Amino acid sequence: MKxxxxxxxxxxxxxxxxxxxxxxxxxxxxxxxxxFRADPDRGVVILNTVAGEDVQPPEGERVNxxxxxxxxxPGIGYDERRYVSLWGPLQAIEGKLxxxxxxxxxxxxxxxxxxEFSERGVPQARKYLxxxxxxxxxxxxxxxxxxxxxxRATRLPFLTATFVPVLLGIAVAAWKDGFNWWLALLTVIxxxxxxxxxxxxxxxxxxxxxxxxxxxxxxQFSGGSRVILYGLLSMRQMTLLSFAFYAIGIGIGIGxxxxxxxxxxxxxxxxxxxxxxxxxxxLQLVHRGLGEIxxxxxxxxxxxxxxxxxxxxxxxxxxxxxxxxxGILIALIxxxxxxxxxxxxxxxxKRTLPVRFSKKAVIRGYVGAVVVTFGLIAVFAITxxxxxxxxxALAAAPLALPVIRALRESYESPYALMxxxxxxxxxxxxxxxxxxxxxxxxLVADGVLDDPPSLLT
Numbered sequence: 001m002k003x004x005x006x007x008x009x010x011x012x013x014x015x016x017x018x019x020x021x022x023x024x025x026x027x028x029x030x031x032x033x034x035x036f037r038a039d040p041d042r043g044v045v046i047l048n049t050v051a052g053e054d055v056q057p058p059e060g061e062r063v064n065x066x067x068x069x070x071x072x073x074p075g076i077g078y079d080e081r082r083y084v085s086l087w088g089p090l091q092a093i094e095g096k097l098x099x100x101x102x103x104x105x106x107x108x109x110x111x112x113x114x115x116e117f118s119e120r121g122v123p124q125a126r127k128y129l130x131x132x133x134x135x136x137x138x139x140x141x142x143x144x145x146x147x148x149x150x151x152r153a154t155r156l157p158f159l160t161a162t163f164v165p166v167l168l169g170i171a172v173a174a175w176k177d178g179f180n181w182w183l184a185l186l187t188v189i190x191x192x193x194x195x196x197x198x199x200x201x202x203x204x205x206x207x208x209x210x211x212x213x214x215x216x217x218x219x220q221f222s223g224g225s226r227v228i229l230y231g232l233l234s235m236r237q238m239t240l241l242s243f244a245f246y247a248i249g250i251g252i253g254i255g256x257x258x259x260x261x262x263x264x265x266x267x268x269x270x271x272x273x274x275x276x277x278x279x280x281x282x283l284q285l286v287h288r289g290l291g292e293i294x295x296x297x298x299x300x301x302x303x304x305x306x307x308x309x310x311x312x313x314x315x316x317x318x319x320x321x322x323x324x325x326x327g328i329l330i331a332l333i334x335x336x337x338x339x340x341x342x343x344x345x346x347x348x349x350k351r352t353l354p355v356r357f358s359k360k361a362v363i364r365g366y367v368g369a370v371v372v373t374f375g376l377i378a379v380f381a382i383t384x385x386x387x388x389x390x391x392x393a394l395a396a397a398p399l400a401l402p403v404i405r406a407l408r409e410s411y412e413s414p415y416a417l418m419x420x421x422x423x424x425x426x427x428x429x430x431x432x433x434x435x436x437x438x439x440x441x442x443l444v445a446d447g448v449l450d451d452p453p454s455l456l457t
Contacts, residue, residue, distance in 0.1 A: 018068075046099075066083055068084075082108040164429065165323050166304070168432060172319040184310075186256060187307050191307070197242050200245060209348045278291065304322065329373055330428055389455070403423050406419065
């Protein structure tokens with residue numbers, strides 16, 4: 001941008017430090033500190049000559065002068081970070097150096113978070129690395145160790161979304177009709193593989209649609225892995241990785257169907273199609289406003305029913321009912337994570353619920369879904385539609401309260417919402433674990449007691 005008189009006039013009041021950056025006669029980049037004062041009427045900045053230094057900025061050449069301010073917070077870090085960079089020719093006049101800036105760039109964390117500032121610089125960084133690669137004749141790109149790269153590319157921590165419904169379906173099957181360790185293990189591995197394939201595929205299609213590039217406020221819970229955008233992995237590498245995970249998951253699924261019954265294919269095919277076409281064309285379900293319901297079905301009833309079928313060779317109402325609360329809560333994880341992604345999702349044509357509805361409606365939707373979730377658990381447990389010890393899952397309900405509070409207070413602040421996103425995941429995990437524990441309690445009571453009381457079955 002062009003420097004304005006107002007910008008130059010405010011330099012002395014907003015910044016204490018100035019550094020001149022230039023390239024010396026031998027081609028080395030140098031930076032030296034200097035004092036300064038502004039002359040907005042003439043549109044120049046007057047810099048002190050650099051006393052006590054063996055080097056001087058080259059007169060008549062273009063230089064960069066960085067003005068900065070930062071306030072230390074002992075024991076915490078820093079705040080009030082801001083800077084302005086001015087570019088222009090430097091002239092020596094009456095023992096002083098005068099900068100006549102013709103270009104400016106700056107940042108103030110009170111106007112833009114550091115994370116957003118960094119994200120907005122990604123295209124420039126990619127351009128620089130591409131240029132450097134061309135100049136050196138070898139590929140220059142950022143790198144992570146294999147472990148961290150795999151963790152980031154696959155978003156491995158989100159696998160709890162698979163583990164909970166699969167283990168819940170297995171627990172219901174164990175209560176109903178027995179248990180097979182090998183089939184259970186293969187079910188977990190197969191479900192996890194499809195989930196990882198979905199995660200990687202979402203990154204591929206969100207990069208192609210421009211959703212990730214448009215998102216300048218990603219968090220550790222939202223905005224995708226961004227490994228393609230950052231140049232950590234190529235589009236081709238991520239596509240092959242997604243295919244590999246899907247191949248493993250589908251292969252295991254076919255093997256389980258052969259062992260347990262081909263009726264498994266009903267939920268298996270439905271789950272695979274939802275997974276693939278969640279973001280993939282031509283359906284792009286999330287772009288059609290069906291993202292939340294797809295996640296509810298895929299990471300709730302479909303996985304639980306599939307896990308149950310593998311163990312029993314049949315379908316039943318109980319795993320379906322037990323998994324509905326889990327499905328709602330995993331959909332709420334997506335729902336909350338979509339809040340900071342609203343601008344980017346809208347730009348990319350993703351019709352998520354937070355894109356389509358107002359803040360008030362979104363908050364009401366979250367509260368209503370939580371009430372329905374724990375209301376269903378209470379009704380199902382009390383009426384015996386699921387085993388009664390699952391009533392203990394109501395103990396997880398208070399975890400929703402800080403999430404609701406954060407939604408009301410920090411709806412427009414992506415990074416202030418991050419603790420609530422983490423707590424929302426804990427809500428899903430705690431509820432799922434307690435539902436599974438309810439079935440374990442019923443199993444133990446039935447195995448230990450000759451005539452267990454109805455409250456334990």
